Amino acid sequence: MDLGDGILLRPLLPGDGAELAAAYTRNRDHLAPWEPLRREDYFTAAHQDRLVARTLQAVADGRSAAYVLTHGERRIVGRVNLSDIVRGAFWSTHLGYWVDGALAGRGIMRRAVSAVCGLARDDLGLHRVQAATLVHNAASQRVLHATGFAEIGRAPRYLRIAGRWQDHLLFQRILEDPVVPGS
Template identity: 75%
Template sequence: MDLGDGILLRPLLPGDGAELAAAYTRNRAHLAPWEPLRTAEFFTTARQDEFVRESLRGVHEGRTAAYVLEDADDRIVGRVNLSDIVRGAFWSAHLGYWIDKDLTGRGVMRAAVSAVCALARDDLGLHRVQAATLVNNEASQRVLRAIGFTEIGHAARYLRIAGEWQDHLLFQRILEDAPDSGS
């Protein structure tokens, strides 16, 4: 799916490990404040190959949906994931995403998250997507608010990020209600 700015959104594929390792290595400092502490092994092709296999197993089992952003040079420049997909009475998932340091502020992630929400609604039949951001991650909050997510709460010491238990703001989007305005 074309997101503009020469960026495509596509499903995660077997064999993406090397490109993911390169993308994470290239963005190591950029992502460090927003992610769990990473060991040196995390940035290797071997470990990313394992993560790809694990993710694709989750996709096959209906627990996750995994996408990458790819530039015109076939480099992976971001990820968007739906995890913890729950059916039954809930029909919901958690959203996670990141983008290459050189693409921030261009609206690419807004378009990618909007597209994934449309896929969650139309292809997966989900009702709701929720997301959490660090309290000080204003850029991520702008992405979510721009495409119809609403803030639903504050979670104290929600996730261990950058080595510390950190507070997060919680957001949700009811997929039938929110406009697809991510472009």
């Protein structure tokens, strides 16, 4: 799917490990404040190949949907993931995303999140998408507000990010509702 500015959104594929390792290495400092602490092997093609295989198994099992942002056909410049897909009475998922530091602030992630929410609704039949951001991650909160997410609460010590338990703001988007940016 063309997101403009030469950026494509496509499903994660076998063989993406080496390019993901390069993307994570290139963005190591950019992502560090927003992610769990990473061991050195996380930044290797071999480790990313294993993670891709595990993720694709979760996709095949219906528990996840995984996408990459590419510049042109190959260079990975971001990810968007739907994880912990629950059906039954819930029909919900968790959203995670990041974009290459060199591309931040250009509206690319806003377009990617909108597209993935459309896929979650139309292709996966989901009802709700939840996302969480660190309390001080204003850029991520702007993405969520612009794509129709509403803040629903604050979770103390929600995730262990950058080596310590940190509070997060929780957001949701009901996929059947019309998008009202800034809700």
